[in-house]
Amino acid sequence: MQVAVKSSVADQSTVYRILFAISFVHLLNDSMQSVVPAIFPILAKSMQLSYVQLGWVAFALSMTSSIMQPVVGWYTDKRSSPYMLPFGMGLSLIGMLGLAYAPSFSFVLLSVMFIGLGSASFHPEGSRVAYMAAGIKRGLAQSIYQVGGNAGQSLAPIMTALIFVPLGQFGSIWFTFVAALAVLVLIYVSHWYNQQLVYFPKASKTKETRERNGGKRKQITYAILLLIFLVFARSWYSAGISNYYQFYLINHYGLSVKNAQYYIFVFLASGVLGTFLGGPLADRFGKRNVILFSMLGAAPFALILPHVGLFWVYPIFLILGFIILSSFSVTVVYAQELIPGKIGTVSGLIVGLAFGMGRLGPFCWENWLTFMDCILR
Numbered sequence: 001m002q003v004a005v006k007s008s009v010a011d012q013s014t015v016y017r018i019l020f021a022i023s024f025v026h027l028l029n030d031s032m033q034s035v036v037p038a039i040f041p042i043l044a045k046s047m048q049l050s051y052v053q054l055g056w057v058a059f060a061l062s063m064t065s066s067i068m069q070p071v072v073g074w075y076t077d078k079r080s081s082p083y084m085l086p087f088g089m090g091l092s093l094i095g096m097l098g099l100a101y102a103p104s105f106s107f108v109l110l111s112v113m114f115i116g117l118g119s120a121s122f123h124p125e126g127s128r129v130a131y132m133a134a135g136i137k138r139g140l141a142q143s144i145y146q147v148g149g150n151a152g153q154s155l156a157p158i159m160t161a162l163i164f165v166p167l168g169q170f171g172s173i174w175f176t177f178v179a180a181l182a183v184l185v186l187i188y189v190s191h192w193y194n195q196q197l198v199y200f201p202k203a204s205k206t207k208e209t210r211e212r213n214g215g216k217r218k219q220i221t222y223a224i225l226l227l228i229f230l231v232f233a234r235s236w237y238s239a240g241i242s243n244y245y246q247f248y249l250i251n252h253y254g255l256s257v258k259n260a261q262y263y264i265f266v267f268l269a270s271g272v273l274g275t276f277l278g279g280p281l282a283d284r285f286g287k288r289n290v291i292l293f294s295m296l297g298a299a300p301f302a303l304i305l306p307h308v309g310l311f312w313v314y315p316i317f318l319i320l321g322f323i324i325l326s327s328f329s330v331t332v333v334y335a336q337e338l339i340p341g342k343i344g345t346v347s348g349l350i351v352g353l354a355f356g357m358g359r360l361g362p363f364c365w366e367n368w369l370t371f372m373d374c375i376l377r
Contacts, residue, residue: 014135021189022129023148025089028182029122030152031159032092032175035099036061036112037243038160041257042169047105051247058243060109064116065123069352073124073344081125082193086186088121093179100173118179120352127347129189131336132196139333143279146329150275153242154268157261165258220338224349227331230295231350234324237302241267253310263313270321271328278326279333287334294327 040054049057076084095114102108127145134141163171242264249260282290301320308316335346 014137014141015133015192018133018189018192019130019141019144021185022126022133023144025085025122025182025185025189026126026145026148027152028178028185029089029092029119029126030149031155032096032115032152032178033061033065033119034153034155035096035159035172035175036115038157039099039164039169039172040243041160041246042164043108046169047108049105051244053105057108057112058239060112061116064113065119066116066352068117068120069123070345070348072120073342073346073348073352076125076128076344077342080197082190082197084121085125085129085190085193086183088118088125089179089182089186090118091115091121092118093176093183096172096175096179100170100176102169123351124344124348125193127332127351128343129193131343132193132199138336139279139283139329142329142333142336143276146332147272147276150268150272150325150328154265154272157246157264157268161258161261223338224335224346227335228349230291230327231331234295234327237298238271238324249310249313255310263317266314267317267321270318271325274322274324274326275328279329281326282330282333287330290330291327291334294324294330298324 036057040057043049043057044054072084075081092115095111095116095118098111098114099108102111127142130141130145131138159171163174245267246257246260246264249255249263250257255263278290278294298320301316301323305313305316305320332347332350335350336343339346
């Protein structure tokens with residue numbers, strides 16, 4: 001029976017309609033998440049929020065959207081939950097509605113937590129859908145899925161410039177329609193997902209895989225921890241650029257809030273291209289080489305960025321964003337191959353825990369600097 005199942009999975013063709021559907025929803029989901037940092041300059045002015053308070057908003061989003069992902073992934077590995085996808089997106093819809101009408105800092109935090117919980121419900125199951133629809137093209141499938149999310153994140157500065165600067169905080173009401181559209185698409189995807197469960201045994205049924213990997217448990221654990229650390233470091237830097245570099249552009253170069261967003265968009269948009277091409281590059285040059293290139297190749301550009309004139313920020317961001325995010329989908333596929341049968345847990349660890357902890361880095365650093373400033377005074 002197991003041989004038949006494996007044969008069925010191996011012969012499965014790539015289901016592009018599902019891949020593009022889940023990638024599209026990934027774009028919608030992450031664009032809603034991106035509303036939070038995009039609205040930071042608006043909230044800073046309208047509610048007189050400090051950098052530390054904005055950091056708490058980012059913290060609330062990361063704790064719910066990223067840190068909870070391994071928990072959701074672990075649960076869904078044990079008990080398949082196809083319709084968790086539209087349910088989670090419904091939570092995001094509630095959060096977007098609350099953010100549009102939030103009268104205070106505490107209400108903003110509560111709304112952001114709903115958005116985060118919706119995202120935590122989506123990502124592990126979304127990654128599982130991409131795995132199921134991949135057939136033999138795992139790298140390509142993961143690139144298609146992840147590029148949707150990175151494209152959604154790259155829209156944050158554009159949303160600030162075109163929506164939140166002219167409309168203010170209430171502009172987030174438009175994203176309730178985005179959430180509603182995502183729910184409709186996910187109902188269709190979840191129906192397909194439910195039909196495919198017969199071909200994909202739960203992690204608990206893959207004894208053969210666990211026995212084969214038992215002798216390599218230490219090496220696999222070390223490799224997973226290393227991948228988590230690399231994703232953590234990459235996410236720390238990316239979060240610092242996307243969340244806080246706009247304030248550096250405003251204060252150091254004298255740019256307006258609107259004009260500062262275009263620089264952030266260049267960094268994030270080039271990262272989208274890097275995410276998409278990272279999979280094919282890994283197929284050609286190897287996963288390890290692409291990961292090393294992503295980390296080491298980005299370092300020189302990151303080091304010179306604070307010391308260049310405004311003219312050079314655009315080209316540096318074009319190169320830096322591409323290089324640093326070229327390993328995004330590669331690390332996910334690498335981890336999934338190390339621990340097959342636990343797609344939700346692995347995706348939660350890499351895309352959720354490691355990515356989320358990295359995004360908390362700038363927040364923790366900001367609070368540390370504030371604490372040291374108080375001590376020195």
